[in-house]
Amino acid sequence: MRAGPLIRVILVALLLAAAATAVAIFVPWLPDQASEEAGRTDFVFWFVTAICIGIFAIVAAISVYSFVKFRVRPDDDSDGPPVHGHTGIEIVWTVVPLILVVAMLVVSSVALARNDRVPADHLRVEVLGQQFAWVFAYPEEGMEVGKHKLACIDRETRLIADRCKTSPNLRLPVGRSTRLYLTAREVIHSFFVPEFRLKQDAVPGMTTAITITPTKRGDYPVICTELCGLGHALMRSRAIVTSAAEFERWRRSPSGENGDTSP
Amino acid sequence: MAPGWLRAAWMTALFFGIGFGLVAGIRAFAGWDPAIDWEPIITVAALTMAPIGFLSGLGAFDYWLGWAFGAPTRPDDHSGHGARSWSDYFRINTDHKVIGIQYVTTTIVFFLVGGMLAMLVRAELARPEANFVDPQTYNELFTAHAALMIFLFVIPAFAGLANYVLPIMIGAPDMAFPRLNALSYWLLPIAGIMMLASFFFPGFGAGWTNYAPLAVEQPFGNVFFSMAVQWAGASSIATALNFLVTIITMRAPGMTFWRMPLLVWANFTTSLLVVIATPFIAGSQFFVMFDKVMHTNFFDFAEGGYPLGYQHIFWFYSHPAVYIMMLPGFGIASEVISAMSRKPIFGYRLMALSLMAILILGFSVWAHHMFVAGMAPWLRVPMMVTTLLIAVPTGIKVFSWLATTWEGRINFATPMLWAVGFVSMFVIGGLSGIFLGAVPIVIHTSDTYFVVAHIHYVLLGGSLFTIFAGIYYWFPKMTGRMYNETLGKVHFWLSFLAFNATFFPMHIIGVQGMPRRVYTYDPQFGNWNLFITISSFVLGASFIIFVYNMIVSWRSGKPAPSNPWRALTLEWQVSSPPPLFNFDEIPQVVGNPYEYGVPGARHAILSGERAPTGEAETVQR
Structure with a gap:
């Protein structure tokens, strides 16, 4: 008598887990993966998804079984068994989620720490968000910049120094880590490239930073994801990842030339 | 003059006038040009003074003011308690059951308005291109949708349902502070109308989160949100205090904390959240409004302000607010x-x-x-x-x-x-x-x-x-x-x-x-x-x-029977709708509220019933 419902619930759970897995696999969820950071983020994503499918399947199976099996006939006025609780079961459904939570915390923290690393040999790019466009500024390679300082963007006036090459599109060499330093002119903006799985707000008066290590050449959208006024929806740009040689060629060309519009 | 809508009308106008005179007078006296500047006048006269006039006119303060000025007050005067006709729902009423219904119907109206705003948002988004609203209107649509749903629907709808059933559930004749309860309700329509009015002074389009510095940069209509949140927040806090005192002091004999229905527990925790957290959103909106109207620099980094400070203060309320919007539902x-x-x-x-x-x-x-x-x-x-x-x-x-x-x-x-x-x-x-x-x-x-x-x-x-x-x-x-x-x-x-x-x-x-x-x-x-x-x-x-x-x-x-669901909690043991003061006599609680299937278990003994046999007392977890 006790094994009957358990086996049925497990069967329903397996069925639901299969259905949820199908949704996870056959729906094109994540966009292309174009950075090392994206690889780690996606690992966390699928790790959490797997746990969620498990929880969903169990909870949904118990619900479906209970709702179908225990619905009452219209003329039945009786009460259910007066079960007030079960300490053992209550401990189980407190401890098991706790263990899963700790597992997700560990995996997330490790991925976060790795994605936040600043490699010694990184390219420096400074980003100014303004209504309603991005400016990407490239200081000369090897230039010494103090901590919390910007080489290209004046924090007071938010003007961009002439010695820096600027571009409306983000240009990156493939395979090398780039550290983006972001600030904003008047209101908060947010830099987002779905293919890199990276997002960071640009805040007036502050400098924020992220590390991007592109792994695939291509042309990706840069989207503003913090409501910044009337032109928010149109505040878009491109992240163009090229070979190191091509990037160097572009970088040595004067600002505004050499095809900021073509990849 | 008797409290009512007529007195509310002229007192609203009178208080608007006082606010107008105050601002224009101070500006003229200080020699600021122009003396009649509509932005501070609307902030002070329309968004602050006029609502006070409206509430005074309706009679929300009559009893307290009368008492303060030494006029004879009669605590046992229940003429403003309970509804005898539909018009009693349109005045200050101290019956928690009337107030509960006032809350629920009002919030459903705002829910329908907020829902229609969402329909407009979805209409615009049906196709990828810009279709039929301009960007400012679009921003105002989704902003007002969220603000109405959160501050004028979910939070007060829960407060309304609990207002109706919670006092009955704990065996109380009413809330602890019935006049405060009436005032809490009447603050709501004020907040709602203010949020909707922001459409006519375009500008409330920075998202319901109203992040600075974008909020400060918005047109004048943004102030309508900042002030509406104050009125809605005051309503929330007053109601929460009322629930807390009611739950702590007015439980029927035998209603220990571990015998309270979970709805009461849920509103107890929610009220604690409201009392602790809501002042933070009030603060965040005052800061934004001061930056905008009085040119302070809380969030202007160029003058030493700190833009992220807004977000920390805002979310210190608005994350607990998520539970304010969920725990009563758990109950x-x-x-x-x-x-x-x-x-x-x-x-x-x-x-x-x-x-x-x-x-x-x-x-x-x-x-x-x-x-x-x-x-x-x-x-x-x-x-x-x-x-x-x-x-x-x-x-x-x-x-x-x-x-x-x-x-x-x-x-x-x-x-x-x-x-x-x-x-x-x-x-x-x-x-x-x-x-x-x-x-x-x-x-x-x-x-x-x-x-x-x-x-x-x-x-x-x-x-x-x-x-x-x-x-x-x-x-x-x-x-x-x-x-x-x-x-x-x-x-x-x-x-x-x-x-x-x-x-x-x-x-x-x-x-x-x-x-x-x-x-x-x-x-x-x-x-x-x-x-x-x-x-x-x-x-x-x-x-x-x-x-x-x-x-x-x-x-x-x-016609509904008194207990169509055969439930055991106290609100189902009285008639539908319940008598004016809920119980003829305060019930005696003798057991837990969910003893379904336990033979002979009782939750409470109501007047006219036999004394407990002692059997129910033994039914404990």
């Missing part, structure tokens, strides 16, 4: 699921304790809204820990509800459909919440449609579904009439299916990278958005059935 779900399954709540004490755990953890997670905001990086992991830990007490609640239905005699009447609909949707919303709590993932998903999907699963599939569960469950008690069961079920199934069709695909386009709060978007998301828009119109249409059912059933539904 309603517990009442409905236990009564409709004919079984005691599984793990009653752990259910109450997990509410407390959510209350405490809820104050330590605010910065998970700021993982990409540029705050101190070391703050992210601790905030992630507390955020994911909330899954544990929340999970306990979900598992306990399911265990309550297990081997029950489940009656799928409309309230039960909404309650189990809530549990299932809340599971999905809870799981998608993990994707917004794990920092590496949320760096990708924050500010995308994934967030929109998540909040609608927890606030629509969660809060709204429990509000409907509560409305259908207590409708017979409130009106003395039964609603139409068939229409109720049609309403549920239509809403449930359309809700999932509307919001589930948002997870997909969100992960794919569609940002929120945009009126035009990448054409690759076009098909999904068209599908979402069509589904959302079906969802919107489903509420017409609800409104029709409520109005027709209230006028001519079948």
Whole structure:
């Protein structure tokens, strides 16, 4: 008598887990993966998804079984068994989620720490968000910049120094880590490239930073994801990842030339 | 002159005039040009003084002012208590049952308005291009939609339902402060009208979060939101204090804390959250308004202000606000699921304790809204820990509800459909919440449609579904009439299916990278958005059935018995609707509220009944 419902619930759970897995696999969820950071983020994503499918399947199976099996006939006025609780079961459904939570915390923290690393040999790019466009500024390679300082963007006036090459599109060499330093002119903006799985707000008066290590050449959208006024929806740009040689060629060309519009 | 709408009209005008004179006078005296500057005049005269005049005119302060000035007051004068005709619902009324109905009907009106704003948003988003509203109007549409739904629907709707049933549930004749209760209600329409009026002074278009510095840069209409939040917040705080004092001091003899129905527990924790957290949003909106109107520099970095400070203060309220919008729903779900399954709540004490755990953890997670905001990086992991830990007490609640239905005699009447609909949707919303709590993932998903999907699963599939569960469950008690069961079920199934069709695909386009709060978007998301828009119109249409059912059933539904659900809590032991002071005599509570299936168990002894035999006392967990 006790094994009957358990086996049925497990069967329903397996069925639901299969259905949820199908949704996870056959729906094109994540966009292309174009950075090392994206690889780690996606690992966390699928790790959490797997746990969620498990929880969903169990909870949904118990619900479906209970709702179908225990619905009452219209003329039945009786009460259910007066079960007030079960300490053992209550401990189980407190401890098991706790263990899963700790597992997700560990995996997330490790991925976060790795994605936040600043490699010694990184390219420096400074980003100014303004209504309603991005400016990407490239200081000369090897230039010494103090901590919390910007080489290209004046924090007071938010003007961009002439010695820096600027571009409306983000240009990156493939395979090398780039550290983006972001600030904003008047209101908060947010830099987002779905293919890199990276997002960071640009805040007036502050400098924020992220590390991007592109792994695939291509042309990706840069989207503003913090409501910044009337032109928010149109505040878009491109992240163009090229070979190191091509990037160097572009970088040595004067600002505004050499095809900021073509990849 | 007698309090009423006529006096309210001229006193509103009078107080507006006083405000006008004050501002113009001070400006003229100080030699500022121009003396008549409409922005400060509207802020002071229309948004601050006129509402005070309106409330005074209605008579919200009559008793207190009379007492303060030494006029004879009669505490036992109950002429303003209870409703004898429909017009009694349109004045200051000290009966918690009248106030409860005032709350619920008012909030449903704002819910319908907020829903129509959402329909307009979805119409614009049906196709990728800019279609029929300009960007400023679009921003105002989604901003007002969220603000109305949060401040004028979910939070006060719960306050309204609890206002009606909570005092009866604990065996009290009314709330502890009936006059404060009446005042709390009348602050709400003021806040609602103010938020809607912001459309006519364009400018409230910075999102309901109203982030500085964008909020400061918005046109003048933004001040309407800042002030509306003050009125709605004052209403919330007053109600919460009222609930706390009522629960602590007015429980019937024998109603110990461990015998309180879970709805009472839920509103006890919610009220603590409101009292502690709400002053923070009041502060954040005052800062923004001062920056805007008085040219202070709280958030202007060029003058030494700190833009992120706004977000910290705002979310210190607005994350607990998420639980303010959910815990009362947990309470309603517990009442409905236990009564409709004919079984005691599984793990009653752990259910109450997990509410407390959510209350405490809820104050330590605010910065998970700021993982990409540029705050101190070391703050992210601790905030992630507390955020994911909330899954544990929340999970306990979900598992306990399911265990309550297990081997029950489940009656799928409309309230039960909404309650189990809530549990299932809340599971999905809870799981998608993990994707917004794990920092590496949320760096990708924050500010995308994934967030929109998540909040609608927890606030629509969660809060709204429990509000409907509560409305259908207590409708017979409130009106003395039964609603139409068939229409109720049609309403549920239509809403449930359309809700999932509307919001589930948002997870997909969100992960794919569609940002929120945009009126035009990448054409690759076009098909999904068209599908979402069509589904959302079906969802919107489903509420017409609800409104029709409520109005027709209230006028001519079948008379309701006092206890149609055969529930054990106290509100079902009195007539439908209950007598003026709820009980002829304060009941004696002798047992737990969910003793379904326990032979001879009693929750309470009402007047005219035999004294307890002692048997019920022994039925303890």
